[in-house]
Amino acid sequence: MAEPHTVPRADDRADDTPALTPDLVRQVLEAGDAEAVRARLAPLHAADAADLLERIAPDERSAVLEALRGVLDPDILAELDETVRGEVVEQMAPQELAQAVARLDDDDAVEVVADLDEETRRDILARLPQADRLAVEQALTFEEDTVGRLMQRATVVVPAYWTVGETIDYLRADASLPDTFFDIFIVDPRHRPVGSLPLSRILRNRRPVGLAEIMDGEPVMLPVAMDQEEAAFLFRQQDLTSAPVVDESGRLAGVLTIDDVVDVIDEEHEDDILKLGGVYEDDLYHAAAATTAKRFPWLLVNLGTAVVASLVIAQFEATIEAIVALAVLMPIVASMGGNAGTQTLTVAVRALATRELSATNAMRIVVKEVLVGGFSGMLFAAIAAAVTLAWFGNWLLGAVIAAAMVVNLLVAGLSGVAIPLALDRMRIDPAIASSVVLTTVTDVVGFFAFLGLAAAVLL
Amino acid sequence: MAEPHTVPRADDRADDTPALTPDLVRQVLEAGDAEAVRARLAPLHAADAADLLERIAPDERSAVLEALRGVLDPDILAELDETVRGEVVEQMAPQELAQAVARLDDDDAVEVVADLDEETRRDILARLPQADRLAVEQALTFEEDTVGRLMQRATVVVPAYWTVGETIDYLRADASLPDTFFDIFIVDPRHRPVGSLPLSRILRNRRPVGLAEIMDGEPVMLPVAMDQEEAAFLFRQQDLTSAPVVDESGRLAGVLTIDDVVDVIDEEHEDDILKLGGVYEDDLYHAAAATTAKRFPWLLVNLGTAVVASLVIAQFEATIEAIVALAVLMPIVASMGGNAGTQTLTVAVRALATRELSATNAMRIVVKEVLVGGFSGMLFAAIAAAVTLAWFGNWLLGAVIAAAMVVNLLVAGLSGVAIPLALDRMRIDPAIASSVVLTTVTDVVGFFAFLGLAAAVLL
Numbered sequence: 001m002a003e004p005h006t007v008p009r010a011d012d013r014a015d016d017t018p019a020l021t022p023d024l025v026r027q028v029l030e031a032g033d034a035e036a037v038r039a040r041l042a043p044l045h046a047a048d049a050a051d052l053l054e055r056i057a058p059d060e061r062s063a064v065l066e067a068l069r070g071v072l073d074p075d076i077l078a079e080l081d082e083t084v085r086g087e088v089v090e091q092m093a094p095q096e097l098a099q100a101v102a103r104l105d106d107d108d109a110v111e112v113v114a115d116l117d118e119e120t121r122r123d124i125l126a127r128l129p130q131a132d133r134l135a136v137e138q139a140l141t142f143e144e145d146t147v148g149r150l151m152q153r154a155t156v157v158v159p160a161y162w163t164v165g166e167t168i169d170y171l172r173a174d175a176s177l178p179d180t181f182f183d184i185f186i187v188d189p190r191h192r193p194v195g196s197l198p199l200s201r202i203l204r205n206r207r208p209v210g211l212a213e214i215m216d217g218e219p220v221m222l223p224v225a226m227d228q229e230e231a232a233f234l235f236r237q238q239d240l241t242s243a244p245v246v247d248e249s250g251r252l253a254g255v256l257t258i259d260d261v262v263d264v265i266d267e268e269h270e271d272d273i274l275k276l277g278g279v280y281e282d283d284l285y286h287a288a289a290a291t292t293a294k295r296f297p298w299l300l301v302n303l304g305t306a307v308v309a310s311l312v313i314a315q316f317e318a319t320i321e322a323i324v325a326l327a328v329l330m331p332i333v334a335s336m337g338g339n340a341g342t343q344t345l346t347v348a349v350r351a352l353a354t355r356e357l358s359a360t361n362a363m364r365i366v367v368k369e370v371l372v373g374g375f376s377g378m379l380f381a382a383i384a385a386a387v388t389l390a391w392f393g394n395w396l397l398g399a400v401i402a403a404a405m406v407v408n409l410l411v412a413g414l415s416g417v418a419i420p421l422a423l424d425r426m427r428i429d430p431a432i433a434s435s436v437v438l439t440t441v442t443d444v445v446g447f448f449a450f451l452g453l454a455a456a457v458l459l
Numbered sequence: 460m461a462e463p464h465t466v467p468r469a470d471d472r473a474d475d476t477p478a479l480t481p482d483l484v485r486q487v488l489e490a491g492d493a494e495a496v497r498a499r500l501a502p503l504h505a506a507d508a509a510d511l512l513e514r515i516a517p518d519e520r521s522a523v524l525e526a527l528r529g530v531l532d533p534d535i536l537a538e539l540d541e542t543v544r545g546e547v548v549e550q551m552a553p554q555e556l557a558q559a560v561a562r563l564d565d566d567d568a569v570e571v572v573a574d575l576d577e578e579t580r581r582d583i584l585a586r587l588p589q590a591d592r593l594a595v596e597q598a599l600t601f602e603e604d605t606v607g608r609l610m611q612r613a614t615v616v617v618p619a620y621w622t623v624g625e626t627i628d629y630l631r632a633d634a635s636l637p638d639t640f641f642d643i644f645i646v647d648p649r650h651r652p653v654g655s656l657p658l659s660r661i662l663r664n665r666r667p668v669g670l671a672e673i674m675d676g677e678p679v680m681l682p683v684a685m686d687q688e689e690a691a692f693l694f695r696q697q698d699l700t701s702a703p704v705v706d707e708s709g710r711l712a713g714v715l716t717i718d719d720v721v722d723v724i725d726e727e728h729e730d731d732i733l734k735l736g737g738v739y740e741d742d743l744y745h746a747a748a749a750t751t752a753k754r755f756p757w758l759l760v761n762l763g764t765a766v767v768a769s770l771v772i773a774q775f776e777a778t779i780e781a782i783v784a785l786a787v788l789m790p791i792v793a794s795m796g797g798n799a800g801t802q803t804l805t806v807a808v809r810a811l812a813t814r815e816l817s818a819t820n821a822m823r824i825v826v827k828e829v830l831v832g833g834f835s836g837m838l839f840a841a842i843a844a845a846v847t848l849a850w851f852g853n854w855l856l857g858a859v860i861a862a863a864m865v866v867n868l869l870v871a872g873l874s875g876v877a878i879p880l881a882l883d884r885m886r887i888d889p890a891i892a893s894s895v896v897l898t899t900v901t902d903v904v905g906f907f908a909f910l911g912l913a914a915a916v917l918l
Contacts, residue, residue: 051814198639203658203661204631258700259698269724272732274806277802289834295831299799303791306795310787321780331765331902347733361514361515372751376754
């Protein structure tokens with residue numbers, strides 16, 4: 001009997017198991033032993049093998065692929081990061097690539113083919129068996145990131161007048177059905193879905209029971225053109241495991257399953273987090289020059305906002321010349337505004353993404369965040385004033401920094417929620433644009449309030 | 460025949476459909492018409508009803524709950540945000556709450572009970588039917604965020620010597636089985652899992668076929684104590700839809716299904732994104748004072764780092780007094796370092812979370828990010844020098860800002876990846892601590908390089 005094998009942490013596995021260390025890969029490669037490379041990769045799950053290929057250096061990757069020529073598990077292709085897959089695909093002969101694509105599930109095949117350049121794509125499509133080619137071509141007619149692109153086209157459909165027994169007989173007899181599925185769909189004579197039925201319910205009812213009696217009627221249907229994030233929201237909100245996808249005329253076109261939705265959720269996650277950090281796309285596997293080029297525009301915009309902040313400071317050159325302590329203290333007010341505003345902004349951007357923040361409760365959240373800004377402002381005004389008094393022994397300077405702190409943290413609270421709301425209203429992605437607008441505001445207000453008050457009070 | 464109802468954007472629904480506007484809720488409430496409140500909430504999915512309750516003001520929420528007394532759908536409780544659920548639960552009589560909990564699925568019941576304060580929890584547990592009480596109590600013996608807490612205890616298990624026919628007969632006969640399930644598990648006489656079987660495969664084989672012939676052997680087993688994020692990683696990596704959970708002696712204790720894992724993925728997402736923004740927990744529904752208190756420590760730490768940066772500036776008071784343009788320009792170098800470093804840091808923190816960054820490839824990624832810092836540094840050195848020359852007509856000042864920019868962006872690239880790696884090595888969550896360490900470094904280096912060079916070259 002198999003002992004229960006508790007699963008080790010995946011990063012331990014990746015670094016400790018002999019089959020996986022890049023050093024071993026290197027040794028095996030140096031020995032020129034292609035058979036050994038194959039033997040070591042064979043027992044790995046495709047996703048783990050893909051991770052290994054991503055982690056090793058490009059020249060090692062190329063050598064491993066050479067050893068795997070003709071025996072590469074096509075699922076590894078589907079699991080690879082886009083950038084790395086691009087390199088891998090370039091190394092494969094067209095016939096080899098076409099054979100790999102033909103062996104993939106239709107949704108994975110679409111993903112791999114969609115990323116190819118125009119010419120290679122045509123070449124590969126021409127080499128596919130006709131049924132596969134038509135399926136991929138049809139999928140490619142849907143926009144990227146739509147349900148139509150993501151769905152599985154192979155579905156199990158039966159008419160409503162069938163019984164449990166007839167359904168089971170059909171499932172046993174038809175070899176062309178997909179290998180694994182969670183629900184079957186009941187369609188009317190025009191192939192429009194009228195119900196869905198989880199497999200467990202088929203198994204729990206007796207053969208003479210009619211499907212119409214036990215099916216879930218009025219299934220949630222997803223139009224082929226629906227945005228995939230929209231679909232992911234529905235899956236989470238209604239705890240769906242699969243949902244029928246329908247074309248413009250309401251006919252069943254395919255099925256979206258929760259395992260595809262998990263990938264969408266991960267993509268969304270990646271998108272949100274990278275954009276908030278000022279990165280447009282995952283560039284971990286890009287070369288340094290390509291990465292620099294991709295990140296440049298965001299930094300350029302930020303340089304612009306930094307120069308705007310400097311222009312504000314420049315208005316107070318005379319004040320700073322008179323009291324140089326102002327130059328020492330001024331970054332404190334600006335940076336506290338930026339940090340407090342970022343806290344508010346993070347909560348607001350996330351709430352917009354999860355749809356917890358909408359026109360309905362926007363005003364209440366804005367009021368709350370302004371209050372939070374006010375409270376924090378008073379707390380940090382007191383602390384900053386105390387630090388300033390201790391440092392420079394000047395209570396008037398302490399009063400100035402305190403007042404500027406209150407002003408800037410109030411503005412930060414307001415801007416932290418108002419900016420993402422406004423961008424969302426303007427249909428600009430709040431995740432990418434909010435933080436640069438926010439820090440411009442908190443820098444400008446921070447420097448202006450502090451230096452302006454100082455000029456008025458201290459000179 | 461039902462027309463395919465395309466699903467509208469959920470936020471449109473939330474704001475446009477009469478049943479859902481807070482204004483309507485208010486009108487209905489003012490009319491004191493409890494029946495109307497019930498009628499309007501009844502057709503909503505529990506998740507949508509929960510969203511509505513979260514969005515309306517606390518006093519409206521309280522009135523709606525009053526109208527729903529005794530008829531509240533227990534699933535709404537399970538769907539509510541923790542903070543809001545706390546308020547709702549306080550308003551319910553113990554007997555009412557116990558009845559609601561008893562009607563929930565066991566994993567949802569555990570979630571609701573786990574959040575109660577000690578006294579209420581004991582009270583509610585005592586009022587539950589014995590079987591439910593034991594199930595909840597047993598689940599609560601597992602740590603929060605472990606697989607044991609998250610799993611469904613109700614599973615479908617059969618011995619390996621059964622046939623497809625015997626299995627189907629058993630599923631039809633036993634009324635105590637769970638309502639919906641995706642896989643059945645095959646156990647040995649000591650109740651240890653030896654295989655799993657997707658329902659579609661049972662349906663696609665004939666009655667005399669033995670389960671041992673068609674089952675997937677050596678299922679991935681999750682120990683009850685496994686961290687839920689670990690389990691989520693395995694589900695994604697191996698495309699699992701469900702996995703058996705085993706206790707210390709290897710016996711089947713329950714099953715983890717992909718819909719539970721989707722919630723874990725969402726939690727992880729929330730955690731990462733909020734922590735990177737300096738927020739410890741989702742505080743959207745907290746009151747302003749509670750939110751201020753929760754966010755205070757992070758801002759205090761940041762005030763500390765801002766003061767450190769000011770101490771650096773203070774070393775150069777004489778220099779600034781002599782050339783006040785330095786005060787105008789110095790935030791530019793610091794802020795560009797912060798922004799470039801944040802880009803690198805975001806990619807690194809995410810790659811650590813997805814395990815794409817590990818000891819195996821850390822050195823290659825560090826080298827790459829230093830290169831990116833160097834390239835960006837040179838680009839922005841040129842731009843900043845040009846701006847400075849145009850503004851102040853001083854080419855030596857331009858040369859100083861250019862040199863400082865190169866230094867700070869190199870340091871930013873290095874720190875952006877080295878800081879999260881080091882924190883991860885020290886078992887400190889890189890998402891929460893990286894950005895404050897990074898901005899301290901880029902501020903200190905930015906001010907020091909710029910003012911230090913200026914002092915050396917320009918005076």
